[in-house]
Amino acid sequence: MAGSANPNMVQPMLTPMQRASGANMQALNTYSNPAAAAQNMMNPYNQQVVDTTLRDVGNAAQIGMNTLDAQAQAAGAFGGSRHGIQGAEALKGYQQQALDKVGALRQQGYQQSMNNAFNAAQGLQSTGQQAFGMGNQLQQNQMQQGAMQQQMMQNLINSGKQQYAGFTGQPLQNLNTMMGTISAQPTMAGKETSFQPGLFNYLQFAAGLA
Amino acid sequence: MAKGGRESNDATMPAFFETALQQSIGMGQDAAAMPYAEYRGPDVAAFNPMQEAAFQNQQNAMNAFGMQGGQGGYMPTPVNAGGAIGYSSAPVYDQARQNLQTFSPATAEYIPSFGIDPVTGEMGSRAPDSQPVALEMTSAGRRGGK
Numbered sequence: 001m002a003g004s005a006n007p008n009m010v011q012p013m014l015t016p017m018q019r020a021s022g023a024n025m026q027a028l029n030t031y032s033n034p035a036a037a038a039q040n041m042m043n044p045y046n047q048q049v050v051d052t053t054l055r056d057v058g059n060a061a062q063i064g065m066n067t068l069d070a071q072a073q074a075a076g077a078f079g080g081s082r083h084g085i086q087g088a089e090a091l092k093g094y095q096q097q098a099l100d101k102v103g104a105l106r107q108q109g110y111q112q113s114m115n116n117a118f119n120a121a122q123g124l125q126s127t128g129q130q131a132f133g134m135g136n137q138l139q140q141n142q143m144q145q146g147a148m149q150q151q152m153m154q155n156l157i158n159s160g161k162q163q164y165a166g167f168t169g170q171p172l173q174n175l176n177t178m179m180g181t182i183s184a185q186p187t188m189a190g191k192e193t194s195f196q197p198g199l200f201n202y203l204q205f206a207a208g209l210a
Numbered sequence: 211m212a213k214g215g216r217e218s219n220d221a222t223m224p225a226f227f228e229t230a231l232q233q234s235i236g237m238g239q240d241a242a243a244m245p246y247a248e249y250r251g252p253d254v255a256a257f258n259p260m261q262e263a264a265f266q267n268q269q270n271a272m273n274a275f276g277m278q279g280g281q282g283g284y285m286p287t288p289v290n291a292g293g294a295i296g297y298s299s300a301p302v303y304d305q306a307r308q309n310l311q312t313f314s315p316a317t318a319e320y321i322p323s324f325g326i327d328p329v330t331g332e333m334g335s336r337a338p339d340s341q342p343v344a345l346e347m348t349s350a351g352r353r354g355g356k
Contacts, residue, residue: 017271139267146261153255156294161249168247175237182234188227191219198215 016135023128030121037117038110045109053101061094239338245325248303252296256288 014022030037068090072083197205223231257265269279289298311318323334333339 015267015270015274017274021274021276135271139264139271142260142264142267146258146264149258149260150255153258153294153296157252157255157291157296160251160291160294161253164249164251171237171241171244175234175241178230178234178237182227182230185227188223190222192222193217193219196216196218201215 016131016138020128020132020135023124023131027121027124027128030117030124034114034117034121037120038113041113041116042109045113046106049109050102050105053105054098057094057098057101061091061098064090064094243325243333243337243339245322245328245334247328248300250300251291251298252289252294253299254297256295256297257285 065087068083068086069078072078072080072086077083269281272279286297286301288295289300307318320336322328323336325334325337326332327334
């Protein structure tokens with residue numbers, strides 16, 4: 001059976017957004033053309049209710065006609081004008097009954113179908129909204145968890161960059177340590193004053209000796 | 211008051227302190243010649259698979275409603291540094307330096323001349339060691355690299 005579709009095969013799952021969009025579209029179609037949606041619902045109603053009723057009335061008419069024929073036969077009047085008139089009247093009554101019933105059923109069915117169509121559209125709207133909400137919530141959760149992971153990675157990168165900055169700044173750190181050590185010492189600088197005598201000083205000294 | 215002679219005032223300090231001071235100055239001069247050591251690793255954490263999936267889901271969601279999803283890559287290729295995956299600013303830095311070289315070549319040459327050549331180690335023309343000033347004190351400290 002190669003190539004043939006397997007009816008048991010699981011259909012690919014639609015995403016919540018695809019379901020929401022589909023439901024929204026179907027609801028929109030119903031609201032824009034409710035008669036078409038109602039007509040779709042009328043078809044099975046016609047088959048299951050109206051046609052059955054017609055059959056029932058037809059069967060009842062047949063039984064009534066058979067009874068009429070039997071009575072006419074027993075009376076020896078079968079085929080007579082009286083029998084003919086009775087039969088025609090009986091058929092007319094059954095036809096009228098059938099038309100009345102079918103008319104009422106169709107009106108009732110159409111009304112019900114319209115109501116059902118709008119109810120179905122509202123249900124589609126509701127489920128579509130629900131699917132949209134679920135999809136959005138899942139999206140938000142996914143983004144939130146992704147952001148958490150990204151933040152962790154960012155923290156890791158920041159730590160690595162901090163280490164690198166520590167490495168490249170180490171020479172300045174060493175210099176600061178050295179400068180700090182020096183500046184922490186008491187004042188070491190002093191001043192030494194010296195005097196180198198000149199000729200005048202020597203003459204003054206000699207005069208003092210004389 | 212001295213007349214005819216010469217009086218001089220000289221600053222004095224202990225030899226060990228003079229040595230330490232000169233060593234500090236030497237260190238300062240060496241540190242002042244240090245070039246810029248750029249960082250070339252990741253700067254900003256890259257989007258992870260979960261975020262990429264979220265982006266794809268969002269695009270699919272918009273497509274489901276007949277809207278444009280905005281498919282396609284936007285961020286640069288992330289770099290991997292020891293398992294940390296992120297976007298690096300190094301290419302932006304390289305491009306900025308290239309632009310400076312193109313439009314302001316004198317500035318581009320001037321700035322690194324204050325430090326050593328980061329590749330060859332050659333002293334820059336405006337580094338402290340290249341300045342024509344002689345030390346007044348006699349240093350016991352060593353100068354140079356390692």
